[in-house]
Amino acid sequence: MPRYKLTVEYDGKPFVGWQKQKNGLSIQESIEDAACAFSGEKTNVYGAGRTDSGVHATGQVCHLDFQKSYDVAVIQSAINAHLRPATISILSVHATNDNFDSRRDAKARTYRYKIINRRAPLAIESGRAWWCPVSLNSKKMENATPYLLGQHDFSTFRAKECQAASPIKTLDLLTVEHFQDEIIITTKARSFLHKQVRNIVGALYLVGKGSWTEKNLKTALESKNRQEGGPTAPPDGLYLTKVDY
Amino acid sequence: MPRYKLTVEYDGKPFVGWQKQKNGLSIQESIEDAACAFSGEKTNVYGAGRTDSGVHATGQVCHLDFQKSYDVAVIQSAINAHLRPATISILSVHATNDNFDSRRDAKARTYRYKIINRRAPLAIESGRAWWCPVSLNSKKMENATPYLLGQHDFSTFRAKECQAASPIKTLDLLTVEHFQDEIIITTKARSFLHKQVRNIVGALYLVGKGSWTEKNLKTALESKNRQEGGPTAPPDGLYLTKVDY
Numbered sequence: 001m002p003r004y005k006l007t008v009e010y011d012g013k014p015f016v017g018w019q020k021q022k023n024g025l026s027i028q029e030s031i032e033d034a035a036c037a038f039s040g041e042k043t044n045v046y047g048a049g050r051t052d053s054g055v056h057a058t059g060q061v062c063h064l065d066f067q068k069s070y071d072v073a074v075i076q077s078a079i080n081a082h083l084r085p086a087t088i089s090i091l092s093v094h095a096t097n098d099n100f101d102s103r104r105d106a107k108a109r110t111y112r113y114k115i116i117n118r119r120a121p122l123a124i125e126s127g128r129a130w131w132c133p134v135s136l137n138s139k140k141m142e143n144a145t146p147y148l149l150g151q152h153d154f155s156t157f158r159a160k161e162c163q164a165a166s167p168i169k170t171l172d173l174l175t176v177e178h179f180q181d182e183i184i185i186t187t188k189a190r191s192f193l194h195k196q197v198r199n200i201v202g203a204l205y206l207v208g209k210g211s212w213t214e215k216n217l218k219t220a221l222e223s224k225n226r227q228e229g230g231p232t233a234p235p236d237g238l239y240l241t242k243v244d245y
Numbered sequence: 246m247p248r249y250k251l252t253v254e255y256d257g258k259p260f261v262g263w264q265k266q267k268n269g270l271s272i273q274e275s276i277e278d279a280a281c282a283f284s285g286e287k288t289n290v291y292g293a294g295r296t297d298s299g300v301h302a303t304g305q306v307c308h309l310d311f312q313k314s315y316d317v318a319v320i321q322s323a324i325n326a327h328l329r330p331a332t333i334s335i336l337s338v339h340a341t342n343d344n345f346d347s348r349r350d351a352k353a354r355t356y357r358y359k360i361i362n363r364r365a366p367l368a369i370e371s372g373r374a375w376w377c378p379v380s381l382n383s384k385k386m387e388n389a390t391p392y393l394l395g396q397h398d399f400s401t402f403r404a405k406e407c408q409a410a411s412p413i414k415t416l417d418l419l420t421v422e423h424f425q426d427e428i429i430i431t432t433k434a435r436s437f438l439h440k441q442v443r444n445i446v447g448a449l450y451l452v453g454k455g456s457w458t459e460k461n462l463k464t465a466l467e468s469k470n471r472q473e474g475g476p477t478a479p480p481d482g483l484y485l486t487k488v489d490y
Contacts, residue, residue, distance in 0.1 A: 009365070
């Protein structure tokens with residue numbers, strides 16, 4: 001059966017998350033319904049990253065099979081038309097070989113986290129960034145990143161519900177950039193533990209506001225204990241931006 | 246009576262526009278209600294720019310009077326608290342002299358218009374940019390701007406309902422910038438005619454997609470006839486970004 005790779009953008013606010021669930025509408029189910037409305041066949045959509053409720057994407061990747069071949073531009077237009085008015089958009093469609101698996105074949109995932117650090121609440125970026133009214137020192141946050149880079153046991157930053165076989169992961173990238181009142185944290189790894197990025201952002205937030213030193217972050221990581229890890233940053237600021245193959 | 250100058254950000258999508266109207270909730274009325282909930286007094290709020298329904302602001306300026314003096318940080322926090330969950334945020338508050346008038350004293354207004362030029366519909370920026378699926382040549386749009394810069398009779402780009410005394414306005418700035426799939430048009434003038442920015446963007450769009458040459462734009466301007474001016478760009482992409490005093 002012809003298999004297609006889709007790159008997807010979404011505002012995650014109205015959804016229960018990527019993954020199909022009984023308690024509400026997911027992004028996965030929305031795309032499956034739109035694909036079915038187009039082709040008349042029921043098809044399963046498999047994504048590279050299971051983003052949580054409220055988490056966004058500018059570069060999620062998924063794959064699906066159709067019984068017959070279609071022009072990729074037709075697939076893109078048709079699924080997008082059937083998705084409306086959902087805040088989901090198919091950015092591109094490529095025909096792939098039958099063995100391609102968006103999840104298993106992913107070599108790296110990149111996430112971006114957006115903090116807006118100002119006194120005034122968010123109006124335009126409401127739901128699409130984390131509003132932090134307490135002043136954050138982004139230089140201190142940046143200086144703390146080397147403690148988390150590379151291979152570690154990330155149990156401290158792992159959600160209770162995480163189903164990964166091992167807590168050992170390797171961060172290939174972790175940067176903190178500051179533009180006016182925005183602080184952007186970018187991280188890349190082959191794969192992440194459940195809520196790992198939001199938990200790391202929560203810990204960097206403690207460093208930024210001066211509650212933690214870099215040393216505290218190191219101690220927290222070494223404790224391998226979620227209780228020592230600081231808060232979980234809200235989903236609002238998190239974007240899955242890229243999946244590499 | 247103590248007078249205060251407020252700088253305001255808003256997502257204009259849910260509102261009938263800046264100006265109070267009988268047919269729905271305006272930004273002006275929302276701020277007046279929040280100010281009254283804080284101070285217990287009815288007060289009028291006067292804005293520098295009467296943005297239309299769906300138009301946004303990152304730097305609208307307005308003024309209001311209270312019967313007594315308050316700390317500016319208290320005014321900001323209290324009005325913002327009472328505004329929730331409206332997509333309006335008071336960015337700053339300054340005490341001014343009694344003669345300050347946000348509208349009359351404005352020396353210049355700056356607007357930014359955001360086009361996203363790509364095949365895929367907007368998910369994350371839906372309602373906050375103009376989605377143009379037809380390929381636009383931003384270089385051609387940029388090359389056409391000198392015809393509109395400076396002082397002209399802008400009747401071609403003036404809405405029927407415009408109440409300005411004269412159609413003659415002076416554009417001090419009109420730029421077109423291209424970043425990846427975003428085209429940003431920025432313009433600045435002492436004041437603008439009703440829908441002038443959106444009508445100019447509509448004309449530049451015709452130039453960008455090749456329906457008009459620069460010469461067509463010049464002819465349209467010289468016709469002083471709205472019928473010759475091309476389409477009106479949607480409110481979604483328009484932001485009032487700055488008011489100078």
